[in-house]
Amino acid sequence: MATLQTQEMELNMGPHHPSTHGVIRFILKTDGEIIAECKPDVGYLHRSIEKIGELCTYNGFMPYTDRIDYVAAMSANFVWALAVEKLGGYEVTRRAELLRVITNELGRISSHLVAVGTMAMDIGAVTPFPYALRERERVNDLLEEICGARLTFNYHRIGGVGWDMTPGWDKKVLAFCDSFEKILEEFDRLITGNHIFIERLAKVCVVSAEDAVDWCFTGPNLRASGVDWDLRRDEPYSIYKDVKFAVPLGTGVVGVVGDSYNRFVVRVQEMGEAAKIARQCVQMLPETDGQNPVPKPKTLKPAKGECYVRTEAPRGEMGIYVVSDGSDKAWRVKARTGSFCAMGAVEALSPGLMLADLVALIASFDVVAPEIDR
Amino acid sequence: MRQFLDGLLKQWGVTNDLVTVLIYGAGMLLFATIVLLLWVAPLAGFTSYFERRIAARMQSRVGPNRVGPQGILQWIADGLKCLLKEDLIPREADAKLFKVAPYLVFFGMLGTFVVLPFSEWLVIADLDIGVFFLMAVTAFVAVGIIIAGWSSNNKWALLGGMRSAAQIVSYEIPSGLALLAVVMTAGTLSTQGIIRDQGWAPWQWNVFRTPFLFTAFFVYFISALAEINRAPFDLPEAESELVAGYNTEYSGMRFALFFLAEWADCYVISAVATMAFLGGWQIPPIVPEAARPLVQVLAFVAKSFFLIFVVIWIRWTLPRIRVDQMMELCWKYLVPIGFVNLLGTAAWVAFVPPNQALANATSIALCVLAAAVVLYFMARVRYNLRATSAEVSLNPFV
Numbered sequence: 001m002a003t004l005q006t007q008e009m010e011l012n013m014g015p016h017h018p019s020t021h022g023v024i025r026f027i028l029k030t031d032g033e034i035i036a037e038c039k040p041d042v043g044y045l046h047r048s049i050e051k052i053g054e055l056c057t058y059n060g061f062m063p064y065t066d067r068i069d070y071v072a073a074m075s076a077n078f079v080w081a082l083a084v085e086k087l088g089g090y091e092v093t094r095r096a097e098l099l100r101v102i103t104n105e106l107g108r109i110s111s112h113l114v115a116v117g118t119m120a121m122d123i124g125a126v127t128p129f130p131y132a133l134r135e136r137e138r139v140n141d142l143l144e145e146i147c148g149a150r151l152t153f154n155y156h157r158i159g160g161v162g163w164d165m166t167p168g169w170d171k172k173v174l175a176f177c178d179s180f181e182k183i184l185e186e187f188d189r190l191i192t193g194n195h196i197f198i199e200r201l202a203k204v205c206v207v208s209a210e211d212a213v214d215w216c217f218t219g220p221n222l223r224a225s226g227v228d229w230d231l232r233r234d235e236p237y238s239i240y241k242d243v244k245f246a247v248p249l250g251t252g253v254v255g256v257v258g259d260s261y262n263r264f265v266v267r268v269q270e271m272g273e274a275a276k277i278a279r280q281c282v283q284m285l286p287e288t289d290g291q292n293p294v295p296k297p298k299t300l301k302p303a304k305g306e307c308y309v310r311t312e313a314p315r316g317e318m319g320i321y322v323v324s325d326g327s328d329k330a331w332r333v334k335a336r337t338g339s340f341c342a343m344g345a346v347e348a349l350s351p352g353l354m355l356a357d358l359v360a361l362i363a364s365f366d367v368v369a370p371e372i373d374r
Numbered sequence: 375m376r377q378f379l380d381g382l383l384k385q386w387g388v389t390n391d392l393v394t395v396l397i398y399g400a401g402m403l404l405f406a407t408i409v410l411l412l413w414v415a416p417l418a419g420f421t422s423y424f425e426r427r428i429a430a431r432m433q434s435r436v437g438p439n440r441v442g443p444q445g446i447l448q449w450i451a452d453g454l455k456c457l458l459k460e461d462l463i464p465r466e467a468d469a470k471l472f473k474v475a476p477y478l479v480f481f482g483m484l485g486t487f488v489v490l491p492f493s494e495w496l497v498i499a500d501l502d503i504g505v506f507f508l509m510a511v512t513a514f515v516a517v518g519i520i521i522a523g524w525s526s527n528n529k530w531a532l533l534g535g536m537r538s539a540a541q542i543v544s545y546e547i548p549s550g551l552a553l554l555a556v557v558m559t560a561g562t563l564s565t566q567g568i569i570r571d572q573g574w575a576p577w578q579w580n581v582f583r584t585p586f587l588f589t590a591f592f593v594y595f596i597s598a599l600a601e602i603n604r605a606p607f608d609l610p611e612a613e614s615e616l617v618a619g620y621n622t623e624y625s626g627m628r629f630a631l632f633f634l635a636e637w638a639d640c641y642v643i644s645a646v647a648t649m650a651f652l653g654g655w656q657i658p659p660i661v662p663e664a665a666r667p668l669v670q671v672l673a674f675v676a677k678s679f680f681l682i683f684v685v686i687w688i689r690w691t692l693p694r695i696r697v698d699q700m701m702e703l704c705w706k707y708l709v710p711i712g713f714v715n716l717l718g719t720a721a722w723v724a725f726v727p728p729n730q731a732l733a734n735a736t737s738i739a740l741c742v743l744a745a746a747v748v749l750y751f752m753a754r755v756r757y758n759l760r761a762t763s764a765e766v767s768l769n770p771f772v
Contacts, residue, residue, distance in 0.1 A: 011529050033533070033697055124606065124694025130433035186762040190691075196606055197693045355533070356609075356696045 008036055013358075015044045021118065021362065022369025024343075028358075035358055038350035040343055045373040053322075053333030058084050058158055058300045061333070066152035068318075068335050069371045071114050074107030074143075075313035076335075077156035082237060083309040083320040084158045088302030095285070096160035096293035097239045102173060102281045103143060103155055105274040109180070110139040111314035112267045112274075119264055119363040120191050123200050128191045135183055138176055145169055159295030170282045177275040177282075184272055192268060201264060202255030205349055205361045212258065215348075216341040219316030221365055224250035224266045225258035231312040243280045245273045260364035267366070270314075299328050315339050315366055339371035409498065414487060418638040419449030421682060425637070428683065429690045452630075459626030464527050467623065471525035475518050476624070476631035482514030483635040486642045489565050493655045493670035497566060504565035505553050508646060509546065512601060515635070516542040519603075519610065519620050522632075526623040534620035537697055538610030541600055544704045545607075549597035551712030552590040555719040556580055556650045559587065569654030581651040582740040583733070584726075586718035591651045593712055595681075598643035600700070602636060604685060606692040607700060644681035645674070652677050 013026040023044035029037040049068055053061050065080040066073040078100060085092060092100075117132030140150040146165055147155035155162050191197055207217070212225035222229055230247040232240040248269035250262035304326045310319035316338015325331040342365040350358055423438065423446060430437030438445035463469050489504040491497035501507050516539055523535015557563055559580065560571040572579050581591045600607040610620055621632045648654055654677075655670035695703070726732055 009529055032536075120693065124608070125692060126429075127433050127690050130435055134434050182762050186758065189758065191693070194693065196695050199699060200693060200696060354696060354698065356694075 006031065021367055022372075024362075024367070024369050024372065026346075026358075028355075030355065033354045035350050035353050035355065038347055038353075038358060040346050042343060042369075042372050045369040047374065049374045050333050050335060053330050055329065057328050058302070058330065059297075061330070062157065063152065063154045065335075066154055067370060068374055069111075069313065069315065069337065069339075069368060070152055071368055071370075072107050072111035072314040073152050074104045074155065075111075075311065075318055077153060078104050078238075079309060079311045079313070079318050079320050081156040081158055082311065083307060083322050084300065084302065086309055087305060087307045087322055087324055088158075088300060090159045090295075090300070092160055092295075093288070093291045093293055094239070095164075095288035095291040096295075098281050098285055098288060099146075099161050099165060099293055100156055101238055101240070101243075102278050102285075103146065103153070103161075105278040105281070106139050106142060106173070107153075108274045108314045109271050109278075110136050110143075112271045113139075115314070115366040116187075116264060116267050116271075119360075119366075120197070122359050122363040123197060125191055125194070125197065128187060131183075131187060131190065135180060138180075142169070142172060142176060145172070157295055158300055160293045162294065164293050165285075170285050173278060173282050177279045180275050181272060184268065188268065192265065198254050198261060200356070201261035201360055201364070202259055204260045204357050205353065205364065206256050207258045207345070207349070209258065211345075215345040217316065217345070218338045218341070219312065219314065220266045220270060221263060221316065221338070221342055223248065224262040226250050226252075231310060231317060235310075237309070237311060239281070242284070243277050245277050245280075248273065260360050263364040263366075301326065301328050310336070313338060315368065315371060316342065335374055337371040337374070339365075339367040342367050343372050405498075409487060410484065414484060414638055415453075415634065416449075417641055418634040419453060421637040421640055422452070422633070423449045424679075424682065425640075425686045425689075428686050432687070432690050456627050456630035461627070462623075462625045464623050467527040468525040471521050472623075473628075475522035475525060476628045476635075478518030478521065479515050479635045480518075480631050482512055482516075482518060483638045483642060485511035485514070486646075490642070490645045491566050491569060491649065491654065492674050493667050494566075495667070496671060500564055500566045503563050505557055505563045505568070505650075508565075509550055509553070512639075512642075513542075513546065515601070515639070522624070523620040526620070528623055531620050531622045534610040534622070538603060538620060540697070541603070541607060541610065541700060544701060545597045545600035545708075547597075548593050548704060548708035548712045549601060551709070551716055552594035552597065553646075553650060555587055555590040555715050558716070558719050558723055559583065565649050565654075569649055569656065572653045572656055574653060574656040574658050576653075577734075577737040577741040578656075579651060579653040582737045582744065584719065584722050584736060585740065586715045586722060587651070588740055588744075589711060590715045590719070591647070593708055593715065594650070595643075595647060597704075597708060598647065599685065599688070600704070602639040602643060604636075604640065604689055606688070606695050608689075608694060609697055609700065640682050640685050641678060644678040644685065647681055648674060648677040652681075 008029045008031055011028040011030055013028055015023040015025045025041040025044065027039045027041060028035055047067065049064050052064055056064065062077060062080060065076040068076045081100070084090070113132040113136045117129040120126075120128035120132075143153060143155075144150050146169055147153050147162055149155075207215075207221070207225050209226045212222050212227055217225065218229075226249060228247065228249055231237070232245075233247055248266045250257050250266055252259075252262065253265065255261045302324045304324055306321070306323040308319055308321040310317050317336070318338065319336040321332075321334040321336070322330050323332040346361065346365070349361060353361065426448070427437040427445065438448035441447045441451045463472055486508050488498045489501050489507055491500070519538040519542070520535045523531045523533075523538070526532070556568060560568040562568065562571075568580075576582060580587050582588065603610050621629055624632060655674040657666070657669050657673050661669050
């Protein structure tokens with residue numbers, strides 16, 4: 001019998017696509033439904049943020065850090081403030097540190113809500129996404145009250161935060177944390193335990209612990225593969241050494257350690273932990289009454305030198321490497337983001353997957369285009 | 375309908391055969407247009423509004439509420455908008471096939487209305503091969519979707535079309551097997567015959583008659599969901615993977631035809647399930663003679679819309695299953711269960727005498743079991759609602 005002539009199909013999962021998280025392009029070669037090769041083509045959202053850092057003063061660069069990852073803008077603010085403070089030796093009051101951590105954790109909840117919501121939506125369950133967004137609206141309300149913005153906050157400053165909290169804000173944060181834990185249970189009942197959802201995600205795209213470390217995964221992706229590493233606990237910065245929280249690890253429940261389902265469950269559990277951290281910090285706030293969290297506005301000129309500071313952002317490790325030449329503008333700013341490294345693993349992990357699994361893979365890595373391209 | 379036209383023409387004294395044929399043709403065309411414009415299109419449109427509203431309420435949103443009271447005229451606005459859009463055919467697409475595809479899908483849906491009975495006398499044609507006709511006509515949808523996928527000159531559309539072909543053709547089998555069990559019990563393929571074989575009380579419905587028919591109901595429902603490409607089986611139009619699958623390149627009224635066909639198909643499978651399993655238009659005999667036709671129609675439509683609600687409910691709750699998992703479900707689970715049902719029903723029909731102790735006891739036992747499950751379900755819903763009822767308002771500006 002003559003052999004059947006088949007051709008590999010070359011598909012373009014273009015920059016406009018409902019399920020690539022942002023403008024990312026994938027060039028796929030598929031044999032029907034099975035992918036033979038998947039090349040990511042990034043750069044559609046490159047905005048030269050790092051170059052802009054050389055043209056802005058240190059204080060003036062803070063709004064730009066929001067745009068490095070606009071889904072989790074507080075974390076980017078946080079790491080820029082920490083980097084310049086370390087470079088210049090600037091002091092921060094304890095009240096400012098507490099407010100920073102509370103807003104950072106609320107931002108983490110907000111970012112993970114988007115991550116798990118879009119992941120569920122990519123798998124086909126549309127309902128968890130509005131549920132997640134509804135909770136995110138509550139977080140946005142809290143953050144809007146304290147800094148005026150709902151997406152790109154520009155709240156942290158070099159040496160503190162932009163504004164002190166309004167009276168009663170801490171009670172609202174506590175009320176939110178209490179109601180949020182119940183909502184998490186509802187979310188679990190809706191989607192985390194759903195059999196079809198588990199079938200789609202368990203044992204799909206398993207990343208072993210060694211591979212995760214080799215590919216420079218950080219954050220929930222790394223922890224879902226079983227590697228117990230969280231910068232907030234292992235290299236504590238700000239006041240994280242004063243709060244107690246658990247670090248969720250991937251345990252291979254209903255699947256294999258390091259599969260997409262683990263990456264989903266780790267994010268859901270991290271949201272609960274973030275609420276706990278926020279609650280503890282709010283309870284520590286009254287003892288800092290009277291301290292001023294807002295730094296005096298002045299032009300910063302850190303001494304010549306360089307420093308690298310890394311923090312635990314919702315998508316992994318966000319690090320800022322800043323080099324100063326003594327003037328009021330940085331000489332070089334480099335942002336290391338978690339999504340960029342996760343994107344690098346997609347090409348190696350994709351052969352043999354079905355198209356639907358590729359969507360699940362990208363969603364489970366929680367990559368966002370602004371972080372990849374900056 | 376034919377008798378009506380016959381009577382009318384004899385009244386006019388028409389004897390010439392050719393003229394008779396022509397007038398028959400015109401009459402049928404007129405009836406078809408009436409059915410289409412006054413029943414199918416508003417039904418599909420209303421189902422679209424129904425779905426958007428229910429989906430929104432399930433997602434903590436409001437849904438369409440501007441056009442007309444409570445947004446009830448939204449579907450008219452959508453239809454008009456689609457009519458006014460530019461008719462775009464991609465440059466390299468096969469124009470003839472591109473145009474034909476929506477009509478095929480629409481016909482696959484429309485043809486089934488011929489045998490769906492709404493009451494004892496309200497059916498367009500009570501064909502002796504009713505159920506067989508249904509299954510044959512709905513197969514046109516598969517042809518239409520493959521043609522749509524191919525002619526769009528778009529690889530994503532092609533993938534959607536291929537997936538859909540595999541899905542529809544595979545799931546014809548379990549749905550046919552389930553309906554065959556019903557046909558075997560009723561002894562006739564005619565839809566009116568199947569309904570007359572049931573009674574008005576829930577324990578007289580086909581679904582509770584034997585454990586095999588009970589399973590057959592679920593097998594039919596799942597297979598029918600796959601037939602009409604509804605979630606959890608909506609891979610061919612999987613939004614997050616294929617943009618819109620086989621109807622990516624369609625816009626305006628052609629797109630509207632696809633979606634009209636989909637929503638009307640929701641109604642068709644609900645109506646077929648009602649007819650075959652839930653007693654169709656049967657109502658209690660205490661209803662007075664004069665009101666019987668209307669109440670029968672209302673009963674049929676109410677049962678169908680309840681099933682449409684279940685279809686919508688399932689779509690907005692469950693994620694999508696993958697192509698290979700869907701094939702596995704069909705061939706490894708539903709088809710064997712369908713065959714077991716068929717053999718079991720054959721044995722039941724052969725050996726268990728109808729309307730006697732064993733048959734009645736089984737029906738009532740199954741009915742009680744189903745009622746218990748429904749009550750337990752409602753208790754769980756109440757529990758879930760109470761567990762998350764904390765209303766926290768944090769917005770400082772509201």
